[in-house]
Amino acid sequence: MTQASTPTADTVRRLVRSLLDEGTGGTGGTGGPKVRPVGEGHEYTWWVGARHVLRLAPDRAASVRRRRELRLRDLLRSHLPVALPTSVAHGDWAPGLAFTLDALVPGGTAEEHDVSAVGEADLAGLLTGLRAVPVRQAEAIGVPRGAPRSLEALRRMAVHAAERLAAADEFDAARLHQLTPPGAAQLATQPGAAVLTHHGLTGEHVVVSADGRVRAILDWTEAVIGDPAEDIAGLAVSVGSPAAVRAATLAGYGPRPCLRGLWLARCDTVMRLTDHLDGRTGDTVALLRTRLRRAWEPILLERVTAFEGDEPEP
Known part of the structure; x- marks a missing residue:
């Protein structure tokens, strides 16, 4: 697998200088564009001035996903009620390794702002729009299919992880007993x-304004044709299970995919916090605890036990 050296500020500055004309907001006078990595552990994503973000693919597999994302954004724009990033420039930053320079989408993230009731409607529009995208069109631009995960296998792993967390006084392992094998x-x-x-x-991919509206969804490189409960799970971790x-x-989703998404999120967050105990994640313990708390917020739907005929027509 081809992989270039980790980009430096000089590497990024030279690339951006060749892409942006003076006066676009990305240059810093004779010293060149002002660039900085977006944060620790994000050495392939850089802020460029106050208006752009540069994302560099670290290897060829990531380059395939980055190029596919450009096509996917174009397909999605007519279906989604929220904004998507707009590419200012794209190409290769090293032989065979792609980049995209995007206009910065204003707003905070779901890690910083709570989603309002109107914001929940925005998220509903996101999920509705994704269901409306013809699967054949998504496949035609290279979006792969993803097999659904086994919730039972995940449950078993999460039970063991919960016991580890209980020993560390991080979690009540009995809470996972709510999800039985049946x-x-x-x-x-x-x-x-x-x-x-x-x-x-x-949460970092959900752009939320100060008034709680969901303004944009970022980073579509991992998109697949697959289980809609995975996106419900992602939202449970990002904005809380009730929202x-x-x-x-x-x-339009019925109880089954909602509850499946809820339990995917709960098992995942238990296991990721356990990964922190083992030193296998770069996320902070505070963030992992917050995500765990959000996923385990109670919802009335958990009392639903009958699923026959509850699903809408696709």
């Missing part, structure tokens, strides 16, 4: 349920 089997995906999914709806389930319900 319950996990009942929440398996249904035939014909696959839709286009973002598949990476972390995620309300948005999914507004989008």
Whole structure:
């Protein structure tokens, strides 16, 4: 797998200088454009001035996803009620390694701002729009299919992880007993349920304004045609389970995918916090605890036990 050296400020500055004309907001006078990495652990994503963000693919596989994302954005714009990043320039920053220079989308993130009731409607529009994208069109531009995860296998792993967290006084392992093996089997995906999914709806990818509206969704490189519960799970971790389930319900999803998404999120957050104990994640413990708390917020839908006939027609 081809991989270039980690980009430096000089590497980024030379690339951006060749892309941006003077006066676009990305230059810094005779000293060249002002650039800085977006944060620790994000050495391939850089702020460029006050108006742009540069994303560099670290290897060829990431380059394929980066180029596909440009085509996917164009396909999505007519379907989604929220904004998508707009590319100012794109190409290769090293032989075979892609980059995109995007206009910065204003606003904070779901990690910084709570989503309002109107923002939940925005998220419902996002989920509705993704279901409306013809699967054949997504496949035609290279979006792959993703197999649904086994909730029972995930449950078993999460039970062991929860015991580790309980020993560290981080979590009450008994809470996972709510999801039984029969319950996990009942929440398996249904035939014909696959839709286009973002598949990476972390809080940092959900742009939220100060008034709680969802203004944009970032980073579509992990998009797949697959289980819609994965996006519901992502929203549960990003904005809390009640808001995620309300948005999914507004989008027409019935109890089964909502509860499946809820339990995917809960198992995932338990396991990721355990990964922190083992030193296998770069996320801060504060962020992992926040995500755990959001995913485990109670919802009334958990009392639903009958699923027959609850799904809308695709």
